[in-house]
Amino acid sequence: MNDKTEELRDIFTDVTDGEATVTESQEDTRGSLEKDERSVEERLENVIAQMRERYEFETPLSNDQLINLAKAFYDDESDAAIADELGVDEADVFEARLSLHLVANDDADEVDLVAIRNRNEDDAMLADEYDVSEAQIRRYRRVAAAKDESRAANDRYRDEFDSVLADADLTDRMASDVREDGLEDATEGMETDVEF
Numbered sequence: 001m002n003d004k005t006e007e008l009r010d011i012f013t014d015v016t017d018g019e020a021t022v023t024e025s026q027e028d029t030r031g032s033l034e035k036d037e038r039s040v041e042e043r044l045e046n047v048i049a050q051m052r053e054r055y056e057f058e059t060p061l062s063n064d065q066l067i068n069l070a071k072a073f074y075d076d077e078s079d080a081a082i083a084d085e086l087g088v089d090e091a092d093v094f095e096a097r098l099s100l101h102l103v104a105n106d107d108a109d110e111v112d113l114v115a116i117r118n119r120n121e122d123d124a125m126l127a128d129e130y131d132v133s134e135a136q137i138r139r140y141r142r143v144a145a146a147k148d149e150s151r152a153a154n155d156r157y158r159d160e161f162d163s164v165l166a167d168a169d170l171t172d173r174m175a176s177d178v179r180e181d182g183l184e185d186a187t188e189g190m191e192t193d194v195e196f
Contacts, residue, residue: 057099098146
């Protein structure tokens with residue numbers, strides 16, 4: 001070793017407190033799309049608990065039913081289908097869904113919610129004007145209120161549902177694709193016509 005190399009080694013040893021090496025051993029870990037170690041149900045339960053605490057909404061549905069409602073909503077099931085699955089009234093599903101800020105695209109696609117939200121007229125007058133029933137006007141107003149509530153929270157809870165349920169779906173699809181691709185690679189070129 002020449003003088004410069006020895007001098008550099010001494011500087012290195014001083015800087016690293018006498019350690020011979022500064023590298024750490026690396027582990028072979030498998031990657032995951034899921035950063036959160038909790039299950040989908042635990043993550044959904046956490047979001048629902050936060051919303052119950054913040055908004056103090058009341059519903060006859062249990063937390064387990066609300067979790068199943070959210071999953072079914074993300075599976076594009078209708079309120080009627082969800083109500084049948086949960087054994088509850090369709091109106092309770094609608095109300096609970098909006099309490100969770102889970103507004104579907106077709107909840108009020110026939111009417112301008114901004115116009116209804118800003119109107120002080122009673123339901124009967126608006127129903128006549130829009131040529132719909134008073135029940136539909138009440139429904140539209142409830143949808144507008146849910147959208148406003150979600151927007152006031154910067155769509156935080158809706159984003160959390162998206163993250164949990166959309167990521168879970170993506171993880172399932174990708175894991176399935178990986179399993180299928182792995183089987184294809186493993187069986188490629190194998191003879192399958194075997195006689196015993």
